[in-house]
Amino acid sequence: MKTIVVPFDFSPYSLAALKTAQKISSKSGAKIICVTVIPSEIDYDKLSDSARQKYSELREEKEEAERILPDYIHEVAPAKADIIQEIRIGVPYELILRVADENQADLIVMGAYGKGYTPGKFIGSTIQKVLRKSTVPVLAVKEALDGNDFRKLAFASTFHPGAKVAFDKIKSLVKTFKSSTHLVFINTPTKFTSSAEVKEGMDRFQSGNEEIVFHQHTYNDSEAEKGIISFCKESGIKWLAVVTGNHDKSPSYLISTTETVLFKGDLGVLSVKV
Template identity: 35%
Template structure:
């Protein structure tokens, strides 16, 4: 088994950060690169934005800048490794963008956190991790959030 490229999708939540140590450990063991990906969901047009003299473009640019800053901070704090780490931000539907990115970069493994949704929350929101497991062409390692003590 060759693992040279690991995809680490994150929604910047503490639940997704649980996957960082697994990605780091595997990258170090196999000498793999890590691609850290955050997907910004498309924003629906909002009337209030126009009243504040903001455009969708300005809001999206601000969101992307904030996400990049958060992502860089999270990576710096949680992914200290000698292996090559690259940060990417995409826009679109989360599961579709993760799959598309994995295919484009020919990743060997996806390591991602889960939120452990159940009941009505799962019914309404579904599971991104579950969609990735079903659609990905490579193996997917899902990591449950660490319990807070």
């Protein structure tokens, strides 16, 4: 793992994301790019110098952020490694993904707003859009994860062959922390799968990954999201990876499952696309 992008908006949640990224960086040596976006419908990056002169307020906000951010970051999240800081103007999710693409990021770590489930409300639209559109794995946290938290990972999937491809994207992170990886299949009444089928999928998944310690689990619940949260709570696991897809026939859990687990629980959720 070489590059981690952290969206930062001065909130406690983005600070939790930054501290989590710092923990990963201290173990992996990855550089951290902290991106702060001044919201605007104007794509400032693509304007000419003369056109930018028309938006003096936006320019002043950017200059102020450039003055404040370095000292603020050093104060609230001191670390030995330097943090590269990017201040952009535009639509937040678009620029987060753009910075990740420009820097060939291996991981995006971002804060998840809110705690608990309130009908009619959801996590911020920015994180929703990043989760849905990013091809880079996204780790969303409400609280900072420390070294002990990273030692046990739940990997929730239906263990279709595509899950192995997804796991390859985060294998370096798993190996960095020597994470004991708990493979979990949530068996629900509507999509019941026999134990033999589940074991076959998990065995196939583990093949070629012998350097990693795996534990296999099948957990029964009425809904996949409830089962994932309950399993992690009972197992004392603080973060999980969910292999996600965007379509009903995708060989994985849907992206909405990832969002729901993130919103209803306190877990750090690592979304990995098939």
